[in-house]
Amino acid sequence: MIEVRNISKSFGQKEALKNISLVAEQGKTTLVIGGSGHGKTVLMKCIVGLEDVNSGVVFYDERNFSEMKIKQRKEIRREMGMLFQGAALFDSLSAEENVGFPLSMFTNMTEEEKLERVNFCLKRVNLENVNKLFPSELSGGMKKRVGIARAIAMSPKYLFCDEPNSGLDPLTSVVIDDLIKEITQEFNITTIVNTHDMNSVMNIGDKVLFIYKGQKWWEGSSKDILHTNNKEVAEFVGTAKVLKELRK
Amino acid sequence: MMQTFSKPEKSSVFRKRIFEEIDKLGISSLPIVIIISLFMGAVITIQAAFGFESPWIPLYAVGVTTRDSVILEFAPTLVSLILAGKVGSSIASEIGTMRVSEQIDALEIMGVNSSSHLIFPKIIAAVFINPFLIIISMFAGILGGLFFGILTNVVTPYEYLYGIQYDFRLYNVTYALIKTVAFAFIISSVPAYHGYYTRGGALEVGKASTTAVVYSSLLILLFNFILTQLLLA
Numbered sequence: 001m002i003e004v005r006n007i008s009k010s011f012g013q014k015e016a017l018k019n020i021s022l023v024a025e026q027g028k029t030t031l032v033i034g035g036s037g038h039g040k041t042v043l044m045k046c047i048v049g050l051e052d053v054n055s056g057v058v059f060y061d062e063r064n065f066s067e068m069k070i071k072q073r074k075e076i077r078r079e080m081g082m083l084f085q086g087a088a089l090f091d092s093l094s095a096e097e098n099v100g101f102p103l104s105m106f107t108n109m110t111e112e113e114k115l116e117r118v119n120f121c122l123k124r125v126n127l128e129n130v131n132k133l134f135p136s137e138l139s140g141g142m143k144k145r146v147g148i149a150r151a152i153a154m155s156p157k158y159l160f161c162d163e164p165n166s167g168l169d170p171l172t173s174v175v176i177d178d179l180i181k182e183i184t185q186e187f188n189i190t191t192i193v194n195t196h197d198m199n200s201v202m203n204i205g206d207k208v209l210f211i212y213k214g215q216k217w218w219e220g221s222s223k224d225i226l227h228t229n230n231k232e233v234a235e236f237v238g239t240a241k242v243l244k245e246l247r248k
Numbered sequence: 249m250m251q252t253f254s255k256p257e258k259s260s261v262f263r264k265r266i267f268e269e270i271d272k273l274g275i276s277s278l279p280i281v282i283i284i285s286l287f288m289g290a291v292i293t294i295q296a297a298f299g300f301e302s303p304w305i306p307l308y309a310v311g312v313t314t315r316d317s318v319i320l321e322f323a324p325t326l327v328s329l330i331l332a333g334k335v336g337s338s339i340a341s342e343i344g345t346m347r348v349s350e351q352i353d354a355l356e357i358m359g360v361n362s363s364s365h366l367i368f369p370k371i372i373a374a375v376f377i378n379p380f381l382i383i384i385s386m387f388a389g390i391l392g393g394l395f396f397g398i399l400t401n402v403v404t405p406y407e408y409l410y411g412i413q414y415d416f417r418l419y420n421v422t423y424a425l426i427k428t429v430a431f432a433f434i435i436s437s438v439p440a441y442h443g444y445y446t447r448g449g450a451l452e453v454g455k456a457s458t459t460a461v462v463y464s465s466l467l468i469l470l471f472n473f474i475l476t477q478l479l480l481a
Contacts, residue, residue, distance in 0.1 A: 101358070
């Protein structure tokens, strides 16, 4: 479980996050939605410790991450997997090497064991025969899937996905969404997903948080979001025509 | 800084990274270093011969001048300046691109000390391989002088070979190598710093690369002066 208590973050005079709290439960997918520039990515970076918070704390299974020293943080980070918006695969490494990278760094697996685990992860994301391809040779959807494979290579307890569907066609988006949901349930992971894709909200969101101007504006389930009277949430949801019809 | 020089996560991966960087930063620079050094030696020889037209100056002075110019200044400093352009821009753009495409964040999320993983092997590789490059440059420069000196008929092989052995001081080579090590540290660390702290996109990566080369070159010139004053004065 991940618990975020009252975190705030400013960049100079600009307040990016204001007093945000959330609880992400194990085996469930928590979705953070909101428009571009409203603080979703900053929130995720604060949760994983890529950005330091001005105030507030983050707990990973009751371990206070915010007050940990670098060495202790590293230990927790080895329990994390993250899929970045642009996949963030290492350009100089092949798909196989990308997925095997954390295994090389943090385990004493033999080359055979490593290859077996890499192949398992790639197969789990429905990718085969891409082992020797470099990121520049992969399509956007394939990159995301390799990114997921890399994120689950170390069997993480916490999975973070920043805009997993950005730049993907609707069909591939559904594939990625399904993968995230299945992996979360299968490995009992605590998953947090940033998105502004309403299809993802309906497909995989066990719990949904709406961020507006750096504040937690609304919280509920993916079903509740269709019936909320919150003006900003309704406007956001209403931009998807299908959902607009559903709301009616 | 402390993070960069901290203990690597896994020594086997770190060793592999050092060898990769030696190949990338050093071995791949060998052709350009040899070509530049050959022509550098040739030009110094021709210019020296042109300046020593007086019958009072022995012809072997051309060899002495070429040797000392190449060893003391041209090989360590000029070649380091060229490497600052070639290797420096490559380091800054590589690390800068990794920063803007969130690859460095990906390393951090995995619990990898990104600065140590990316920068430390480059510094070790450059400090290790650059002295070898400069020694090769010295030989190539002196050979270039001999070859083009004979080809252009400005010096005889006997006079030139006598000149390059005349009053040879090993300390000059030591001095050049000390400079080289300092320059190698600058060439690898300054661009790495600029790349690592790049923010933005492709434009900023380009700017970081240019800034890194400018700062590295200026620091090389400054340290050239300081080290010369300390070691030769």
